[in-house]
Amino acid sequence: MQQTPMAERTALAIRDLAVQFESEQGVVRALDGVSFDLHAGRTLGIVGESGCGKSVTARSILRIVDRPGRITGGHMLLDPGTPQEVDLAALDPESKRMREVRGGRIGLIFQEPMTALSVHYTVGNQIIEAVRQHSDVSKEEARNRAIELLREVGIPRPETRISAYPFELSGGLRQRVGIAMALAGDPEIVIADEPTTALDVTTQAQILALLRRLQAEKNIALMLITHDMGVIAEMADEVAVMYLGRVVEFAPVQQVFAAPRHPYTRALLRAVPSILATPRQRLSTIGGAVPHPGSRPTGCAYHPRCSERIGAICMEQRPRPVPSGEAGASCFKDEAREQAA
Amino acid sequence: MNLLEVEDLKKHYPIRAGLLRREVGRVRAVDGVSFHIAKGETLALVGESGCGKTTVSRCILRALPVTSGAIRFATGDGEAAVDLATLPKRQIRPLRRHMQMIFQDPYASLNPRMMVGDIIAEPLKVNGVPAAERRDRVLELLELVQMPPGARTRFPHAFSGGQRQRVGIARALALNPKLVVADEPVSALDVSVQAQIINLLLDLQDRLGLSMLFVAHDLSVVRHVSDRVAVMYVGRIVEVAPTDALYRAPLHPYTEALLAAVPAPDPTRRSRRRVAQGEVADPANPPPGCAFHPRCPYAVERCRQERPELMPAGNGRAVSCHRAGELELAGVR
Amino acid sequence: MSVSTASDPPASDPRASDPKAAAAEARYAEATQLQLTWWRFRRHKLAVVSLFVIALFYGIAIFADFLAASDPHATDARRSFIPPQGIHLFDENGFNPHVYGLRGVRNPRTFQLSYSPDPARKLPVRLFTRGYTYNLLGLIETDIHLFGIEGGRPGEGIFLLGTDQLGRDLYSRMMVATRVSLSIGLAGVTLSLFLGVLLGGISGLYGGWVDLLIQRLIELLRSVPTIPLWMGLAAALPRTWSVIEVYFAITIIISLIGWTDLARVVRGRFLALREEDFVVAAELSGASQGRIIFRHMLPSFASHVIAATSLALPAMIISETSLSFLGLGLRPPAVSWGILLQDAQNIQVLAGAPWLLSAAVPVTLVILAFNFLGDGLRDAADPYG
Secondary structure (H helix, E strand, O other), X not given: OOEOOOOOOEEEEEEEEEEEEEEOOEEEEEEEEEEEEEEOOOEEEEEOOOOOOHHHHHHHHOOOOOOOEEXXXXXXXXXXXOOOOEEHHHOXXXXXXXXXXXXXXXXXXXOOHHHOOOOOOOHHHHHHHHHHHHOOOOHHHHXXXXXXXXXXXXXXXXXXXXXXXXXXXXXXXXHHHHHHHHHOOOOOEEEEEOOOOOOOHHHHHHHHHHHHHHHHHHOOEEEEEEOOHHHHHHHOOEEEEEEOOEEEEEEEHHHHHHOOOOHHHXXXXXXXXXXXXXXXXXXXXXXXXXXXXXXOOOOOOOHHHOXXXXXXXXXXXXXXXXXXXXXXXXXXXXXXXXXXX | OEEEEEEEEEEEEEEEEOOOOEEEEEEEEEEEEEEEEEOOOEEEEEOOOOOOHHHHHHHHOOOOOOOEXXXXXXXXXXXXXXXXXXXXXXXXXXXXXXXXXXXXXXXXXXXXXXXXXXXXXXXXXXXXXXHHHHXXXXXXXXXXXXXXXXXXXXXXXXXXXXXXXXXXXXXXXOXXXXXXXXXXXXXXXXXXXXXXXXXHHHHHHHHHOXXXXXXXOOHHHHHHHOOEXXXXXXXXXXXXXXXXXXXXXXXXXXXXXXXXXXXXOOHHHOOOOOOOOOOOOOOOOOOOOOOOHHHOOOOOHHHHHOOOOOEEEEOOEEXXXXXXXXXXXXXXX | OOHHHHOOOOOOOHHHHOHHHHXXXXXXXXXXXXXXXXXXXXXXXXXXXXXXXXXXXXXXHHOHHHHOOOOOXXXXXXXXXXXXXXXXXXXXXXXXXXXXXXXXXXXXXXXXXXXXXXXXXXXXXXXXXEEEXXXXXXXXXXXEEEEEEOOOOOOOOOOOOXXXXXXXXXXXXXXXXXXXXXXXXXXHHHHHHHHHHHHXXXXXXXXXXXXXXXXXXXXXXXXXXXXXXXXXXXXXXXXXXXXXXXXXXXXXXXXXXXXXXXXHHHHHHHHHHHOOHHHHHXXXXXXXXXXXXXXXXXXXXXXXXXXXXXXXXXXXHHHHHHHHHOOOOOOOOOOOHHHHHHHHHOHHHHHHOHHHXXXXXXXXXXXXXXXXXXXXXXXXXOOOX
C-alpha cells in the first residue's frame, strides 16, 4: 500500500463528514462519509461531476451550507493532533470562533468572483475591510496591505486599481481580486471552488500559475475543486475523486493518471477529450448520467453505470470507504484485486 | 463545392451616448471575417470570450442583422447561391430549413411547455410536413439520437442535460439541413455526458454527411470533431488550417498561446510552459496594428503599426501575421 | 460506422428497482407544466385556503338572490335599525329552529324606537321558503330562497345582520353587494388584462419608438395620484345615467390604472422570452411571427399573467369600494360593499347601529384571499422556481 507523503503538517483533517438536505421530497444525502486531509504546502485536487458533492464539501468546511442542509455527522479537525485542535463540525456557524476561521484560517476563492465582491464598494474598500477583520491594524496599514495584496496577485498598477469598482475589471482581474480577498486574512488553508471554470483558457493558465506561485510562497494548504482533469493534472499533488457524495478514489496525482484504481476514475479519464486526439477520434463514454443524489442507487452508487461490475455484491453492499491518508479505491473489484495480490 | 462562403463579414454595434443618443464609437464585434465550409465538412470557430465567434454564427443564421459583407449559401438544389447577408427577412424564412442550430444550454433551448415529440416536430410542422409523416420522422430522429421512443410524450423537465441536448440535436436535424451551426454544444455538460454527445456528433457527421460550423472555446473538443479550425481574436480570423496541422504546427503566435494554455490531462507533462500575458483586447477599443501585439512575445515594430491581413500559407492554410514565415512556433503532439 | 455501436448503451436506470419511486418518476416525467404548477401551488397552504374562500365568495355572487332571505331593496320604516338576530335551534319540542318576533319600544326620552325580542312570538326558520321573485342565473324565474321564516306578518322577517335605516335586511343586501363588487372587479380586471396584454405585447415585441411611447404613457398615468383622478372622472359622470351605465363607466375608470401593471409584466416577459434559446430556435425553424408569439411565447408566461391578474383583482375591488364609499362610484339603488359602507359613514348612526360596519368583513376577507392566492400562483408559475 502506497503512503502519501506525510512530511508536511496536516492543516485540516476531514473525517466521515456527512451532510443532508431535508426537503418535502425527502432526505438528500449530499455528503455521505467523506474523509481526507489537507497538508501545508500541498494541493489536494477534488474532482467529480455535478452532484458529486465537491462544492458542498467546501461550503461545509466553512460552515456556510445553505438552509435545508446541515451537517449530520463526522468531524473537521483544524490543526489535528495539536493542543489547538478544534472541530469545525462542532462549532456554531455564527460563533466568533467560526468567523475567525472563515477568512482568517481558511480562505475561499469562488468560481465567479463577483459573488464574493459587492458591486457597491471599490475593490480597495473590500480588501481593506477583509484585512481589518482579521488583524488589528490601522486604516493606513490596511490600505498598504491591500495594495501589497493586489500586487502579489499580479494586478498591474495596484495603487490606482485599488479604487476601481469590480465591474470595471475584466474577468481575469476580478478573479485576481477574488484571490486577494481570500488571502486578506493570511489564511494557511485556501479552498478554491472551480476558480478557473468561468475564465478563458489563457486567463485560466495565468490564474493557475498564480495559485501555484502563491502556494509556494506562503506554504498554503490548497484544496482545489474542479471538474477538469486537465486542471487536476496541472495542479494537484493528491487527488480525491468524488461520486454522489463519497470519495471513491484517493491517490497521488501521478498514480491517478497512470494507474487509476476505481472504474469511475478510469472511465472519467477515458471520457476526457484530448488536445492530442487524432481527427474524428471517438471517446469512450460512461453510460447514463449522474443520478440525482436524492435517488442514490443501492450498494455501490456507481454500479448502474459501471462497466466493470463483478457481481451482485456491487448492487447490494456498500464498498468500504477509502482509508484516510492512504491511496485506495472504494470498490469491490479493487478489494478483490488487492486480496489476490 | 462550397456550401457556405463568408466574405468580409462585419458586425458592428454602435456605442451611443448623450441625450440625442449620438454614435460615439463602435464595437467591432466581427470585423472582416472570411471563410468557407465545404459540403460535408466541419469547420470549428475557436477563440476566447469576446472574440466574436458567437456573433459570426448568429449572423450566418441571420438571427442578427449584418453590418456588411457577404454570406453566400448554396442550397445545392440546382439553384444559384444566395447572399444571406442582403436578403430581406421574409425571403430568409423559406431558407431556414437548410440551416439549423444546436444550442449551448440544453435547459434553455427546449420549450418547457412542449412535449419532446412536439419540440422535434415543430420545424416539420412549420415547414408543412403532414401529420402522419411527422410522427414517423420524430420516431426516426429519436432513434438517430439514441433516445427511447417513449420520450415523445414527455416534457423536457424529465430529462438530464445530456438527454435534452440529444433532443436539441434531433430538432436541428429534423428538416435534413444542409448546414448545422453548433454553438458550444457540449460546454454545459458533465465530462461523461460530454463524451456521449461528442461521439453522437461524430456519428452524425459520418452518417448524414453533415456540414457543420462548430463554435467552441475548448480546443480539446475541437480536435475531436473538426476538419478545419479557424482561430478568432478580437473580431478577426488570425489563422485557418486543417485541424491536425494547426495543432501540430501553429503559424500564429496566438494559436500557439492558446494551445500552450490548455492543461493536458497528464501530470508528467506538467509544464514550465510560457503563459500568454495580459488580457484579451477590448473590441470597442482594439490596439492599433495587429490586435494581438501587446500580448505577443514575437511582436516587432511593424506589428504595432500595420494590421496584418489573412494570407494564404499553403496546404489549405492561411494566417494573419507579419512574421508568419520566420517564426518556429510550438504545437502540441 | 454505425450509430448503434458508437457509444455504450445507456446503463440501466438505477431507480427502476424501486417500483414506487419509478411510478412517481414516470408521473413527474409525463406531467404537463399545468400539472407541475398545480403541484407546486398545492404546497402553499394559505393560497389553497384562499382559493376556497374566493370560490365561496364567487358562489355567493352567482347565487346572491337565492341566498338572500328578504328583498334587499324593500324598505320598511317600521323596522329600521333592527339589531342582528340570533337563530334559536331548539325549543321545548326539540329541534325547531326559530327566531323571535320583535317588539318595538319607543324610548320615552329620545323617542327612538328600539327593538327587543319577544319570546312569546316564535317565527320558525325553514329551508327553501318562498320569498320575492328573481331570476336564478338570469334564466329561471323563481321565488325559492335558501332559507326564510314561515308564516310571518308583513314586515316580519329574519335579520341575521340586522337592518339599516330604511329597514332593509343587511344580510340580504350583503349577498347582492357581493355580486356587484366582485363582478365589477372581474370586469375591471378583464378590461385591464386586455389593455395590458395588448399594449404590453406591442411594447415588448416591437420595441423602438412604440415601446418608448407606451412606456411614457404608463409612467404618466402612474404619476397621477389615483384617488383625485378617479374622483374627477367619476364626478364627470352625468347624474342622469342609469345604474348599468354608471356600472360600466366605473369599470373603465378603475381599469385605467390597473392595466399599466399588467402591461409591464407582459412587456417584461416578452423582452425576456425574445432572448430565450427556445424562442430563437422556433424563429430559426422558420416559424412565423404569429406562431412564435402564440405557440411559444404566450404559453410561457400565461401563468405569470394569471398571477399578476389575481394580484390586480383586489386593487380593483378596493377601488370600487373606495369610490362608492366616497359617493362617487355606484349610486343607490345599486348595492355594493362600498355603498353598504357608505351607510356607516355617519358616526352617530354607527354608534347606534354598529352592525352596519359588517360589510367591511367580506372586503377584508376577499382582499386578503386574493393577495395570498396571487402570491401562491406567482411562486408556482415559475417552472424553474
